[in-house]
Amino acid sequence: MESLDYEKLNVKIGLEIHQQLNTKKLFCSCSSEMREDNLIYEVKRKLRPVVSELGEVDRAALFEFFRNREFIYYGYEDECCLVDLDEEPPHEINKDALEIAINIAHNLELWVPHELHIMRKIVLDGSAITSFQRTLLVGLGPAKFNGIRIKSLCLEEDSAKPIKQEGKYVYYSLSRLGIPLIEIGTEPDIKNPEDAKRIAKDLGIFLRTFNVKRGIGSIRQDVNISIAKGARVEIKGWQELRSLDKLIENEIKRQVSLLDIREELRNQKIDVNIREIDEMHILFVKNFERFAQRILCEKKILLDELLDYGGVYNCDLYSNFLNDEKNKEIFSKIEKNFEIGSNDIIIVTHGLEARRAIEEIKNRVEYLRIGVPEETRRPNENATTSYARPLPGSARMYPETDLLPIANWPKPKRIKSLLERKKEMEKIIGNDIAEQLVISKYFPLFEKIIKNKSERTIRIASITFTSTFTELRREGIDIEKIDEKELEKIFDAIEKGKISKKAIREIIIELAHGNNFEEIEKKYELMPIEEIRRIIKETIINTNEKDVKRLLGAVMSKVKNKAESEIVEEEIRKYLKGAGK
Incomplete structure (x- = not known):
């Protein structure tokens, strides 16, 4: 297939970013840790569609019903309750989750309605044991993010986690069901796969400003794609940001190919x-x-x-x-x-x-012979997609009657986002390392450590928290054992010129093994400048070497981690210059 001309194809891409919040569940007090330690019950259900307030049945719900599947749900101790089973009315909405959602909406400059109404969205694919998912619209556009219009922000319950399928029986875990989930929807303003990936990445970084979950499965992307003469197709639940552009490219190619086939069959x-x-x-x-x-x-x-x-x-x-x-x-x-x-x-x-x-x-x-059908598709691991069901319509929504509208919601706060903080740091440590840091779980500690530090110390800390930590974890060093205050002491010592940056790796290993920082610091304390000069003089006299780089290697092998290479090189040049006079 020839390379795609996205402009000529009039490609339109919209994103829906789904991000779990790091709180308890949305309408009960169950844990959202998804440990699944102790299975306490199994529930078997068959789900059926109901008509909306307008007397209509949603086509996607009807499709799922005709698949004639039955669902078995696993319930775990502390992670599900009667609210999940719809055997008990929902509790009051989780105030922490609502506050996070409102703050996100406010910082995206979305309009938050004066009264928030909780709705039920019909879901019959088994991912909601009650056959519906609760959701509320928290923020409305138009608002701009990186040049793309944000349409809306919703706070909703996450779905149950699929486990396996055996014949007509589909198995789900209830541990994920009901975890608060933010859904940010964009208008179809994105024109190519690369921009879609960039917007998704930046929205993901922005969301980490707030108290959200991290790790595999905590953030997912739905993608809406259409091309000229094609149709709107929604791809649900993609998790691999690295290959999001490939997923979109494959869908565009699929639609182009289907249009070519249509012309041949006309x-x-x-x-x-x-x-x-x-x-x-x-x-x-x-x-x-x-x-x-x-x-x-x-x-x-x-x-x-x-x-x-x-x-x-x-x-x-x-x-x-x-x-x-x-x-x-x-x-x-x-x-x-x-x-x-x-x-x-x-x-x-x-x-x-x-x-x-x-x-x-x-x-x-x-x-x-007609062309590309409008539909919902599920992603495959190889970044292709498969048919899932028809696109849902408006008939899938109806009001939640067990909960009152929310009129008194928390006052929003303006928060400097991780994207803004990343931009500030880029001037000192560059884009790549800044990006790694802001999405790292260590970023709050990093910010605390670099406060009132020199640019040199900030650069050293940034490399430590990215490259050095990664290398040590691969070697089996348990960094989590180290107290944060001990890590702070390392960079205080760097700032004061007490230890060399080359000693940091060994110091972290010793801290992970439980050694005391004060004792470690004595071991790696910087060598006095007079001692460095003595070693330089001795090395030059013994080797008769005049090349700076070779001398630097020879001297550093003697002083090891007790001197900064920049200082040693400077002293070598001084000595050679003085000896030449």
């Missing part, structure tokens, strides 16, 4: 038939092989795309299916019912959902 009839043989449902498409093998995007062909709609796996018919004698007999029956040519394709389904699956695939084949 004046061509699609001959598609369904028949039932021995409890199997067979889809037969005449002269379709060249389309079925068409590459849509990296690691995805059209046949894979079609099978997604029926939940059917793609296997090599001849190498797998026909190796079994019984299957050979089945295929013989299929051949008798269809005149199969070398360019035809057949898709066989069997089981409880066989008829529904084959009908879904048939509908998708016929839709190829």
